[in-house]
Amino acid sequence: MELVDQDSLAMHLHERCFSMNLHRAWLGEDTATFPLWNLSGQLVGYQQYRPNASKEAKNDPRDGRYFTRLARDRVGVWGLESWSFSDTLFLCEGVFDACKVTWLGFSALAVFSTEVNATTASWLHALRSRRKVVALCDSDRVGLRLAKYAHEHVQLSTWHDVGDAPLEYVNDLCQRFNED
Numbered sequence: 001m002e003l004v005d006q007d008s009l010a011m012h013l014h015e016r017c018f019s020m021n022l023h024r025a026w027l028g029e030d031t032a033t034f035p036l037w038n039l040s041g042q043l044v045g046y047q048q049y050r051p052n053a054s055k056e057a058k059n060d061p062r063d064g065r066y067f068t069r070l071a072r073d074r075v076g077v078w079g080l081e082s083w084s085f086s087d088t089l090f091l092c093e094g095v096f097d098a099c100k101v102t103w104l105g106f107s108a109l110a111v112f113s114t115e116v117n118a119t120t121a122s123w124l125h126a127l128r129s130r131r132k133v134v135a136l137c138d139s140d141r142v143g144l145r146l147a148k149y150a151h152e153h154v155q156l157s158t159w160h161d162v163g164d165a166p167l168e169y170v171n172d173l174c175q176r177f178n179e180d
Contacts, residue, residue, distance in 0.1 A: 006029060009027050009032060013032060016096050016100075016163065017099050017100040018103075019099070022081060023078075023081060023099060023102075030051070030052050031049065031050050032048070032049045033046050033047070033048050033049075034047045034048075034078055035078075036077060036078055037076065037077070037080055038076060038077075039080070044076040045068065047066060047078065047112060048062070048068075049065065049095070051065070070112070073119050074117075075119055075120045075123045076112075077110060077120075078095050078098060078112070079092075079098045079102060079107075079108050079109045081102075082101075082107045082108055085105055087178060088131070088174075088178040089108070090106055090108040090109075090134050090135075090177070091108075091133060091134070091135045091136065091149060092108055092110050092111070092135075093137075093138055093146060093161065094110050094112065095110050096162075096163035097110060097162035100165075100167065101136070101170065104170060104174060111124070111149075121149065125149065132151055132177075133150040133151050134152045134154070134177045135149060135150035135152075136153070136154060136173070137154065137155040138155075138160060138161045139157055139160050140160070143156075154177075
């Protein structure tokens, strides 16, 4: 896949269930930048996505497929615009996991790591007192670390993450947890 302009990048994002009408992103020729916000409406970081870049580790992480910058000791998540979509809030590791959930009409936040900082951990624990929180965990061993911030969790077994799973499967999964 060689994306060479903003239109083809926008089409690629759409194919991954990213809605430009709902979510914010700044598009370059080969890079999408997703802003990260805290609950006060402050921009506290960003994640860059380069679909043409290799998944291999690089000497400079800014040259990789994903690069995330978050202000130190700040809570920064992606997906707050979906906050009121459903009674249940779904936690995901990445943007494309969370955008597939929001595409289907459910609230989802991407936290960008299973090793969140202490400030973000406190914030996520506080969320649990306000609403039902379900973690959608990646299929690897590390994916289960996200479960400790939720009332319930599910670890995908057939697909690596929510972003890889078919829409129908994700919809059924979210419906099941949203109805409980």
